[in-house]
Amino acid sequence: MIDLAQLLRARAGEQYALYERYVNPQMARVLRTIGFDRPYARAEGCLLFDQEGRDYLDMLSGWGVFNIGRNHPAAIKMITDLLASQSPNLVQMDAPLLAGLLAEALVRHAPAGLEAVHFTNSGTETTEAALKFARYATKRTRLLACRNGYHGLTYGSLSMMGSDFFREGFGPFLPGCHTVPFNDLGALERELAPGNVAAFITEPIQGNGVIIPDRNYLSEAKRLCERHGTLLIVDEIQTGLGRTGTLFACDRRCSRRSITRWTGA
Ligand SMILES: Cc1ncc(COP(=O)(O)O)c(C=O)c1O
Structure with a gap:
């Protein structure tokens, strides 16, 4: 050895x-x-x-x-405790205890309404999964992202990329993917209005340049998405857990009730 x-x-x-x-x-x-x-x-x-x-x-x-x-x-x-425990890892077909325990803890802390967890290995794989869920659930094909946004480098994510720098030389991309300016609710509403958008994906704070939107941007985007039957995907991969002052960045702008949940206040 x-x-x-x-x-x-x-x-x-x-x-x-x-x-x-x-x-x-x-x-x-x-x-x-x-x-x-x-x-x-x-x-x-x-x-x-x-x-x-x-x-x-x-x-x-x-x-x-x-x-x-x-x-x-x-x-x-x-990690060392887990390895020492000789856990029966990756048994096909199985429902692993650790996955269930982690999902239970995440759901306990997640914003209200998020009640199940889909595990992935990377940020871009998470984007891919979210886009697939959205198209499947809505039976719509159009997908909307923000200019200057970043959601990963595999083909679905790259199709939603908000800057040309990363895309050059890799086209063609997924059909039906469009961008709107970040922090522009008017432009978002115009794109959503035809009622054919499966999902709108955005970062709560754009990692590229650390661009913070208006206070009400995320909550209003959520309201517009709900009105037009579009799913909202909040990409918190860069903002991470707890990096913006609340456990989930999307709770930064939310009600006091959800903020006090993290602080215990
Ligand atoms: C907002 C955001 N989404 C997705 C990704 C992609 O994550 P990964 O590099 O793990 O695929 C990143 C990576 O920096 C990111 O910042």
């Missing part, structure tokens, strides 16, 4: 050469050019450490995925 710790020690410092040879030569060159080619050896909380023990404050935080910091002791304990 491979001794992982020994392997990592023996090959320490080779990461950029290996990445350049086997993964993405251009990325390795870019990192070298901008001076980001540090051979990080360890990470803790918001800090990265190189082989000499110098620390670096990681302001990118994995584009926001390290919400609780890297290698948080509670997360390590949870």
Whole structure:
């Protein structure tokens, strides 16, 4: 069996050469050019450490995925406890206890009306699933997103992409996908009015530029969607859990009742 710790020690410092040879030569060159080619050896909380023990404050935080910091002791304990428990993982066909427990906890904290959970492996896969649910449930095909929005890089998500930068060279995309300006309820209503839009997808705060809409944008968009039979998909992948001051970002603008649920006030 491979001794992982020994392997990592023996090959320490080779990461950029290996990445350049086997993964993405251009990325390795870019990192070298901008001076980001540090051979990080360890990470803790918001800090990265190189082989000499110098620390670096990681302001990118994995584009926001390290919400609780890297290698948080509670997360390590949870994962090692699970592995030690020899859980019967990925039994086909089965209804896993852990999935049920996590779904139960999420539903308990989710905004009212969200009563079931569909698990996915990534943000873009979540978008894909939401678009499929929407088309299937409404029997409509048109899909609406916001300009400057970002929902992932697989084909469905890319079809809903609000900027051309990521799309160049990858077309054609899914038919029936359109964009409206972010934070523009008039434009949204005009698109919804024909009654043929399956779903409108938006971020509560646009990650690209950190653009915060008017206070009532999300609640009014919800009202318009309900009036025209369109499903509202709130993409909270970048805003994450608790990053905007409430557990779910869509609750930021909601009633005091739902806000007090998180704070216990
Ligand atoms: C708002 C939003 N939606 C979707 C995604 C896609 O997530 P992933 O990179 O996990 O596919 C991202 C990624 O940054 C995002 O910011």
